[in-house]
Amino acid sequence: MKMNRLEVLSKAEIETLHGESLKILEGTGVKIFDPDALKMLSHNGLDVDFENNIVKFPESFVKEALKSCPKSFTALNWDKEKGVEIGGDTIYIVSGFYASYVLKDGERIPATTEDVANFAKISDCLKNIDAVGVEVLPQDVPAHVSELYACDAMLNNTVKHLFFSPNTRFSAKGLVEIIKVVAEEEDLLKTQIVTFQSSPTSPLTWESDSIGVLTESSKAGIACNVLPEPMAGATSPITLAAVLLVHNAEFLSGLVISQLVRKGVPIIYGYAPTIFDMREASPIIASPETIALRVAHAQMARFYGLPVHCIAPDSDAQCHDEQMAWEKLITFFAALNSGANILINCGMFSTGLIASYEQLVMDDEMLGFLLRVIEGIDVNAETLAADLIEKVGPRGHFLNQMHTLKHIRTEYWLPELSNRARYDNWLRTGGKDISTKSKEKALRYLKEHKPPELEPEKRKKIKEIIEKFEKMKG
Amino acid sequence: MEKEYAGILQKLSKAVEEFDADRAKEAAIEAINAGLDPLRAIDEGLAKGIRIIGNLFENKEAFLPELIMAGEAMKAGTQVLMEEIRRRGLSIKKLGTVLIGTVHGDLHDIGKNIVISMLESAGFEVIDLGVDVPAEAFVKKVKEVQPDVLGMSALLTTTAPGQEKVIELLKEYGLRHKVKVIIGGAATSERWANEIGADAYAADAIEAVRKIKTLLGVKEG
Numbered sequence: 001m002k003m004n005r006l007e008v009l010s011k012a013e014i015e016t017l018h019g020e021s022l023k024i025l026e027g028t029g030v031k032i033f034d035p036d037a038l039k040m041l042s043h044n045g046l047d048v049d050f051e052n053n054i055v056k057f058p059e060s061f062v063k064e065a066l067k068s069c070p071k072s073f074t075a076l077n078w079d080k081e082k083g084v085e086i087g088g089d090t091i092y093i094v095s096g097f098y099a100s101y102v103l104k105d106g107e108r109i110p111a112t113t114e115d116v117a118n119f120a121k122i123s124d125c126l127k128n129i130d131a132v133g134v135e136v137l138p139q140d141v142p143a144h145v146s147e148l149y150a151c152d153a154m155l156n157n158t159v160k161h162l163f164f165s166p167n168t169r170f171s172a173k174g175l176v177e178i179i180k181v182v183a184e185e186e187d188l189l190k191t192q193i194v195t196f197q198s199s200p201t202s203p204l205t206w207e208s209d210s211i212g213v214l215t216e217s218s219k220a221g222i223a224c225n226v227l228p229e230p231m232a233g234a235t236s237p238i239t240l241a242a243v244l245l246v247h248n249a250e251f252l253s254g255l256v257i258s259q260l261v262r263k264g265v266p267i268i269y270g271y272a273p274t275i276f277d278m279r280e281a282s283p284i285i286a287s288p289e290t291i292a293l294r295v296a297h298a299q300m301a302r303f304y305g306l307p308v309h310c311i312a313p314d315s316d317a318q319c320h321d322e323q324m325a326w327e328k329l330i331t332f333f334a335a336l337n338s339g340a341n342i343l344i345n346c347g348m349f350s351t352g353l354i355a356s357y358e359q360l361v362m363d364d365e366m367l368g369f370l371l372r373v374i375e376g377i378d379v380n381a382e383t384l385a386a387d388l389i390e391k392v393g394p395r396g397h398f399l400n401q402m403h404t405l406k407h408i409r410t411e412y413w414l415p416e417l418s419n420r421a422r423y424d425n426w427l428r429t430g431g432k433d434i435s436t437k438s439k440e441k442a443l444r445y446l447k448e449h450k451p452p453e454l455e456p457e458k459r460k461k462i463k464e465i466i467e468k469f470e471k472m473k474g
Numbered sequence: 475m476e477k478e479y480a481g482i483l484q485k486l487s488k489a490v491e492e493f494d495a496d497r498a499k500e501a502a503i504e505a506i507n508a509g510l511d512p513l514r515a516i517d518e519g520l521a522k523g524i525r526i527i528g529n530l531f532e533n534k535e536a537f538l539p540e541l542i543m544a545g546e547a548m549k550a551g552t553q554v555l556m557e558e559i560r561r562r563g564l565s566i567k568k569l570g571t572v573l574i575g576t577v578h579g580d581l582h583d584i585g586k587n588i589v590i591s592m593l594e595s596a597g598f599e600v601i602d603l604g605v606d607v608p609a610e611a612f613v614k615k616v617k618e619v620q621p622d623v624l625g626m627s628a629l630l631t632t633t634a635p636g637q638e639k640v641i642e643l644l645k646e647y648g649l650r651h652k653v654k655v656i657i658g659g660a661a662t663s664e665r666w667a668n669e670i671g672a673d674a675y676a677a678d679a680i681e682a683v684r685k686i687k688t689l690l691g692v693k694e695g
Contacts, residue, residue: 401539424675
């Protein structure tokens with residue numbers, strides 16, 4: 001069987017969290033800084049305090065939203081050739097996400113549009129990466145349209161499904177226009193070639209732009225990852241149970257809003273668990289507590305039957321060292337084996353500030369390793385091979401058996417970069433460490449890979465959209 | 475005629491490449507019936523297949539069991555062709571003779587047997603002394619059969635010194651300059667080979683064949 005999923009919450013604890021979340025939504029309510037959204041919510045029968053921007057959500061609305069939100073949706077590559085049903089047991093790996101710097105030869109350099117293109121191109125080559133998120137936000141273009149430039153760079157370097165977390169409603173509108181051109185559709189509900197993400201501000205607040213992104217996304221029919229990010233001790237009480245509670249209440253508010261904007265639009269139960277380091281005064285995403293939170297979070301999502309997102313693999317380290325390796329591995333393993341469907345952050349570290357080409361390649365390799373781990377062990381007549389054991393007998397060997405050949409490519413994971421050569425052979429082939437080998441592989445991809453290109457007609461239209469938005473203020 | 479031969483040679487090679495001993499035998503019989511020179515059938519057919527798999531193995535594109543099973547397919551085809559060679563009274567030119575064994579105290583023989591299979595496929599005559607071979611037995615046999623190459627395997631660090639002992643004994647008996655010595659096995663390395671005065675070290679079966687060819691000045695086929 002497959003490896004058992006990780007669990008840290010009992011059924012009773014999950015139900016308690018759900019019940020307490022409903023009480024917060026109905027009692028305390030959520031602050032929303034957007035007059036249009038408040039009007040819309042009031043119009044739909046919710047209790048809105050316009051003076052204090054507070055909206056209270058009765059249980060009936062949560063129930064209704066959970067009913068109308070789909071349990072799964074199909075994420076398509078933008079050429080619409082390949083689709084993956086997101087939900088249930090699916091694992092969907094996304095590179096990204098929104099780092100500011102690129103680590104090059106040990107130096108932290110502000111990211112450029114060329115970096116966005118390069119990361120997309122490498123992601124296009126990596127077989128375990130299913131979708132491409134904005135790996136770095138380009139700093140060499142006007143800030144209000146940087147995501148539009150990033151989108152254009154990505155579309156020209158990968159055919160995979162795209163992921164954005166629009167910073168503003170303005171940016172979301174621009175992206176939606178571009179995506180409509182690519183998809184050749186006015187309504188994107190049936191053609192999910194992109195996923196959006198929007199985060200409330202913890203505790204219990206939706207800023208105007210966040211609600212704007214969620215609204216634009218839902219109107220356009222685009223699946224949205226609703227991603228609360230409460231920081232233990234800072235924007236939620238310090239205890240982990242309270243972090244989950246604040247997170248869940250915020251998520252449910254986003255879910256209700258999205259379903260009122262458009263019934264049936266796919267919403268993903270997202271989570272970026274962080275604690276707050278009180279010595280450094282900074283958020284931390286790969287602490288042991290966040291491992292437990294990742295697992296608990298997926299259990300909550302499964303309780304609601306919604307597609308689950310989780311950030312992974314992550315690290316708070318600043319260079320390619322041992323800390324990075326163990327933090328990446330444990331966050332990845334926890335997220336994968338908790339049952340998360342969508343895992344974002346391949347290629348990134350430094351608590352989300354830096355990305356590197358080699359890390360993206362290493363994360364792909366690590367993922368191959370871990371996917372085999374959770375695959376578990378198949379036990380049946382063929383895999384037990386009792387007949388063969390009898391046939392070969394004591395003191396024989398199995399190197400010359402058809403059974404060995406038959407399973408050689410499927411029973412074991414084959415590393416592409418990890419060293420398995422004996423010392424002499426390793427030395428003879430250069431004696432390189434894994435990050436050096438990964439970097440070489442990344443540079444080879446950049447040199448050799450020819451990704452499919454957008455039609456010139458579409459490229460032209462996208463250029464016009466970017467120009468139009470650039471002229472606006474944002 | 476030549477076209478038919480080319481087809482048969484292709485079948486022989488393919489049977490080895492696809493690890494199919496039965497098809498290798500069938501193709502060998504077909505070769506004989508068609509009047510194809512059995513020596514050519516080995517060299518341009520079966521051995522070609524093993525060279526292809528050997529290259530893939532070296533490039534990490536084929537696995538050890540594939541190499542072994544290709545060797546077994548080649549052996550099955552070769553047996554049929556060898557009978558024909560003997561029947562016709564032809565002689566087959568060997569690339570050289572290799573005496574091989576696992577050193578004293580070491581009972582591991584899978585690796586050694588793979589090396590034997592690859593050497594035979596490449597056209598060497600191999601004399602196998604088996605496992606747990608005392609140093610004196612190696613030396614006695616070297617004196618007796620005068621092989622071109624002596625190959626010694628050791629899997630354990632505790633038994634690897636046995637390789638050194640054999641080399642010392644060869645010197646003592648004045649035989650060291652008469653035979654090339656190659657070592658292998660998990661406990662050994664290039665450095666160890668230099669330390670004990672072996673002529674070569676090989677990390678795997680394919681490399682063993684290549685190094686032995688180099689030691690004997692045989693051109694790569």
